[in-house]
Amino acid sequence: MDTTIQQDEKRPLIEPAEEIDLDEPTGCGACAPCNPRKRLHRYLILCIMCFLSFGSYFCYDNPAALQDDMTKDLTLKESEFMSLYMWYSWPNVILCFFGGFLIDRVLGVRLGAIIFSSFVTVGQVIFSVGALFDLVWLMDVGRFVFGIGGESLAVAQNTYAVRWFQGKELNMVFGLQLSFSRIGSTVNMNIMGIFYDMFTVNNPGYKGLGLTLLIVGGTSCLISLACAFALSYFDRRAEKILKNRKTSEEIVNLKDVKDFPLTMWLMTIICVAYYVTVFPFIALGLLFFENKFNFKPNDAHSVNSIVYIISAAASPIFGICVDKFGRNIYWIIIGISVTLGCHAVMGFTFLNPYVAMSFMGIAYSILASALWPLVSLVIPEHQLGTAYGVMQAIQNLGLALISYIAGLIVDSKGYLLLEIFFLVWLCIALVAAIMLYLVDAAKGGRLNLSAKERMAKN
Structure with a gap:
């Protein structure tokens, strides 16, 4: 085989135009918006x-946005309410891992994204119908089906991101994706109550609760499903234009998981221990701010959504900062430490929670x-779907258990003990981050290089 072709096969799907030796496409494909070698085309794909x-992130926190109304209309205890989050997370303890493996080995990212987005849509419909007929068990089933697709869809999104943006832009891309996911959560927090009031008039x-979940939530899921089909088309088109091929060494086996490095498992611990202090807290936040700080429902909605609003704006900015400066582990330690301080302030003081939630x-x-x-x-590109699946599977195990335990703590002991519970998890995350730094430093410090050092090594 010609040496040039062998080199082309090993390249990422998308590269800057000046680094590609293949002939330019002709016709419509030659213009910047349609040419997959051009930056403008890549950014258009990034929007999709x-x-x-x-839709997945919008609907994930539908219960949190309607906590007061849902517990009243369906006569739910806090532990029963939090079980809606538990049923979302349980399937992902296993299926998220296999979803990543299926993306790498069986389905591919294009078909995988479509299938998982379809599960999200169907799950939201079942969840809504359960509310419409006051069938809590059917709502649990809907959240279970929704969960089958939700986290695996996030794995597909991460795989797409690396496939199109491997290199110096990747931190920015992850930050922007996080921003849009948080926009979905923020929009949910701020409009679901309005639509609930509209639908419950008649x-x-x-x-009215069921109609709100079905019409508003279902529409957001259909938008995401349309994006999955669009990405499939453009990704297939780019592959044909760039004439990429998979080599025989890109075969994924489940047994590869046991060979993942220690740094990968430390990242997973950080992910679990940190995220269980954010999402379950926001899910219970409305009543927390109403009971402890005597906020009115509208004010409680506002402060509870601040984390999502701030992260929607800040995520791409910090993604660019990490791209520019590097030192990822330092950033991780800062993020954990600040969150620890925020929970301590809200748990042990009566200071206005807007400041702590903003930070x-x-x-x-x-x-x-x-x-x-x-x-x-730390993971080869052909195993990234599996790696992200493993990480999110373990994260969802933590979320499933912690969400339910958090509800029980609130029912029996109150919010002070809940905050102490979250502080313990943040301390675990901080210890894991310090260990990640030490293990990485012993291996040459690759994960904590500055941006210039990383570029020099590449």
């Missing part, structure tokens, strides 16, 4: 990629922008 999981109680949004953006791209530095 960001909306891929919009359909009071659980019927938590900044810290969350910092950690996510710095943590997730590190996986691509």
Whole structure:
């Protein structure tokens, strides 16, 4: 085989135009918006990629946005309410891992994204119908089906990101994707109550609740499904134009997981221990701010959504900062430390929670922008779907258990013990981050290089 062709096969799917030796496409494909070698085309694809999981994140926190109404209309205890999050997370303890493997080995990222987005849509419909007929068990089933697709869809999105943006832009891309996911959560927090009030005028109680979840939530899922089909088309088109081929060494086996490095498992511990202090807290946040700080429901909604609002704006900014300066592990340690301080302030003082929640949004953006791209530095590209699947599977095991335990703690002991519980998890995350730094330093410090040092080594 010709040496040039062998080199072409080993290149990423998308590279800057000046680094590609293949002939330029002709016709419409030659213009910048249509040419997959051009930066403008990649950024257009990034826009579609960001909306891929919009519906999933919008609907994930539907219960949090309607906590007061849902517990009243369906007569739920806090532990029963939190079980809606538990049922979302349980399938991902296993299926998220296999979803990543299926993306790498069986389905491919294009078909995988379509299938998982379809599960999200169907799950939201079942969840909505359960609310419409006051069938809590059917709502649990809907969240289970929704969960089958939700986290695996995030794995597909991460795989798309690395496939199109491997290199110096990756931190920014992860930050922007996180920003759009948080926009989905923020929009959910701020409009679901409005639509609930509209639908319950003629359909009071659980019927109005079900219609709100079905029409508003279902529409957002359909938008994401359309993006999955669009990405499949453009990715296939780019592959044909760039004439990429997979080599025989890109075969994935489940047994590869046991060979993942220690740094990968430390990242996973950080991911689990940190995220269980954010999402379950926001899910319970409305009543926390109403009970402890005597906030009115509208004010509680506002402060509870601040983390998502701040991270929507800050995530791409911090992604660019991490791209520019490097030192990912330092950023991770800063993010964990700031979040620890925020929970301590809200748990042990009566200071206005707007400040603490704002800093938590900044810290969350910092950690996510710095943590997730590190996986691509320690895991080969053809195993990334499996790696992200493993990471999110273990994360969802933590979320499933912690969400339910958090509900039980609130029912029996109150919010002070809940905050102490979250502080313990953040300390675990901080210890894991310090260990990640030490283990990486012993191996040459690759994960904590500055941007200039990383570019020089590449």
